Amino acid sequence: MSRETVINWALALGLLAVPFLALMQGEPFYITLATRVAILALAGVGLNLALGLGGMVSFGHAAFFGLGGYAAGILATHAFNQEPLFAWPFMVSGSNDMLLIWLVAIVLSAVVAFLIGLIALRTSGVYFIMITLAFAQMIYYFAISWPAYGGEDGLSIYVRNGFPELNTLDPIQFFLICYVVLMACLFISARLRDSRFGAALQVARQNPERLAATGIAPFNIRLVAFVISAAMTGLAGALFADLNRFVSPSMLSWHVSGEIMIFVILGGVGRLFGPLAGAALFIVMEFYLGGITEHWQFFLGIILLCVVLFVRGGILGILAGRRVHG
Amino acid sequence: MAETAPILELRELRKSFGALKATDDVSLDVRPGEIHALIGPNGAGKSTLIHQVAGSLTPDGGEIRFNGEDISGLTVAQRVRLGLGRTFQVSSVAPEFSALRNVMLSVQSTQGSSFRFFKPVMHDASLVDAAMEKLSLVDLAERADVVAAELSHGERRQLEMAMALALNPKLLLLDEPMAGMGPEGSKNLTGFLDTLRHEVPILLVEHDMEAVFSLADRISVLVYGSVIASGSVDEIRTNRDVREAYLGEED
Structure with missing residues (x-):
């Protein structure tokens, strides 16, 4: 087992242990904290596919996070009010079934990512960053100005959506759902990375000219990766809405895009478990430093600066050393 | 030698950058089993030509036929999948x-x-x-x-x-493969390419004259974007225009 594998296991088991320790200590609040880490890490795992493997610096992943959130919020609201989403040409009713909501969140994020990608991936570098940001902001302002679902005030989910055979209102059970989804997406990411598609994607980042000269068009590879990446972040958004039982346009704002990117960079760009390490550190700092001073993000900024300047591999770079290439 | 259909055929290819005619009405072909060398002084337009064949530059006019098919409208990746392999002037690999x-x-x-x-x-x-x-x-x-x-x-x-x-590949496009190789490396590579010609025809852009003269079946000389001479090694060696335009500078 390589050192990185050991650290990955430690991170995975560490996160799993937190809610149970919290329960034993009688501090159920920490369960929610661990759930937040799992969900935000999942959003980062999605971005890491685009950013880490494919070199696509998307500054618009909040769009997918928010769309996933609204998918959960809108479906749940209609189910709660027993109003159909629309009645013509056929009847579509709301739902409070998590599995269905996840599917809608994934498909919605994937379709939007496909359309954004078709345009944004014709550019690169700073233009790609700006176009993804612009699209995300368009969706943000749309959500603010659309009164049907709360506009600026957002949308409450009165009862957390349900999962077959489980009680999602029990914090431990909801945590476990999020945890399993996170681990499943990490597993998918690992397989993707090592597959033919992953090989092509990594060369699309390292040297797109070489990829084309090998007969593989970089655009197609990047587009599919961008779509998969968005789908994972969208799924995280649906979970996040259920965690807070609330969605609002703030989930779509560029701050969130930045935060997801911070998880990835803090943890180590392109490292499988980087987003988990990054999200965990972020949440711990937010909680403890945030308790001491309002200006905790100042310290976050300093840490981020140090990571970018001195340890390129992020937290995993410090713990596991330089990445090994096969 | 019986005429065989060329694997690569450039017909009246033209490309200008503003007033500069980088490729000026170039026609040449590569036939199965041969090494066709393209030589010319710096700035003659060799790289521009290679880029057009590979697909990273679009010609202003003319035709590029590969295996009997017009490939002018295809992307780099599509051309590679048809069998157009290449190496770059500066090695291009996935570094990680x-x-x-x-x-x-x-x-x-x-x-x-x-x-x-x-x-x-x-x-x-x-x-x-x-x-x-x-x-x-x-x-x-x-x-x-x-x-x-x-x-x-x-x-x-x-x-x-x-x-x-x-x-x-059905054709190899080699862009200055000897560059920076040193005498020993060049010699090895020359030997290797010599055996390779039976498997795959080669369009060779090269500065190393020794290698070109020992390898090429035919040589085309590019000066200011146009082919001023094309023929066998001996024909090129003795061609007055070529000596004047290019080889003379080396002596």
């Missing part, structure tokens, strides 16, 4: 991947779609074995696990050659 994984990418491309998401490539014998075979061919097998960025300049050249060959 090992030599083996670099070549595996070429093999993967010949096996069809890269949209396969689940099977780990390192456990795929059809990729690993075929890639190892090509690495042995260029004498790089014992460096298979070395990351491409850590290979020497010459080794990276060999790696690029293995990547091009792994595509099973």
Whole structure:
């Protein structure tokens, strides 16, 4: 087992242990904290596919996070009010079934990512960053100005959506759902990375000219990766809405895009478990430093600066050393 | 020698950058089994021509026929899939991947779609074995696990050659393969290309005159964007215009 594998296991088991320790200590609040880490890490795992493997610096992943959130919020609201989403040409009713909501969140994020990608991936570098940001902001302002679902005030989910055979209102059970989804997406990411598609994607980042000269068009590879990446972040958004039982346009704002990117960079760009390490550190700092001073993000900024300047591999770079290439 | 249909045919190719005619009505062809060398002084438009054949530059006019088919409208990747392999003037590899994984990418491309998401490539014998075979061919097998960025300049050249060959090309476009190789390396590569001509025809752009004269079946001389002479090695050696325009400078 390589050192990185050991650290990955430690991170995975560490996160799993937190809610149970919290329960034993009688501090159920920490369960929610661990759930937040799992969900935000999942959003980062999605971005890491685009950013880490494919070199696509998307500054618009909040769009997918928010769309996933609204998918959960809108479906749940209609189910709660027993109003159909629309009645013509056929009847579509709301739902409070998590599995269905996840599917809608994934498909919605994937379709939007496909359309954004078709345009944004014709550019690169700073233009790609700006176009993804612009699209995300368009969706943000749309959500603010659309009164049907709360506009600026957002949308409450009165009862957390349900999962077959489980009680999602029990914090431990909801945590476990999020945890399993996170681990499943990490597993998918690992397989993707090592597959033919992953090989092509990594060369699309390292040297797109070489990829084309090998007969593989970089655009197609990047587009599919961008779509998969968005789908994972969208799924995280649906979970996040259920965690807070609330969605609002703030989930779509560029701050969130930045935060997801911070998880990835803090943890180590392109490292499988980087987003988990990054999200965990972020949440711990937010909680403890945030308790001491309002200006905790100042310290976050300093840490981020140090990571970018001195340890390129992020937290995993410090713990596991330089990445090994096969 | 019986006339065989050319594998690559350029017809009246033109490309200008503003007032500069970088490619001025160039027609040439490469036939099966031959090495056709393209020489010319710096700034003659050799790279511009190569870029148009490979697909990274669009010509203003004229035609590029590959295997009897007009490929002018195809992208770089599409041309490669038709069988147009190439090496670059400055070696172009995936720097973070090992030599083996670099070549595996070429093999993967010949096996069809890269949209396969689940099977780990390192456990795929059809990729690993075929890639190892090509690495042995260029004498790089014992460096298979070395990351491409850590290979020497010459080794990276060999790696690029293995990547091009792994595509099973119908034509090789070699852009100054001897550049920076040193006398020993050049000699080895010359020997290697000499044996390769029977397997795949080559369009060779090269500065090393010794290599060109010992390898080429035909030579075309490019000056200011147009072909001023085309013929056998002896014809080019004795051509007055060529000596004046190009070879004279070297003596």
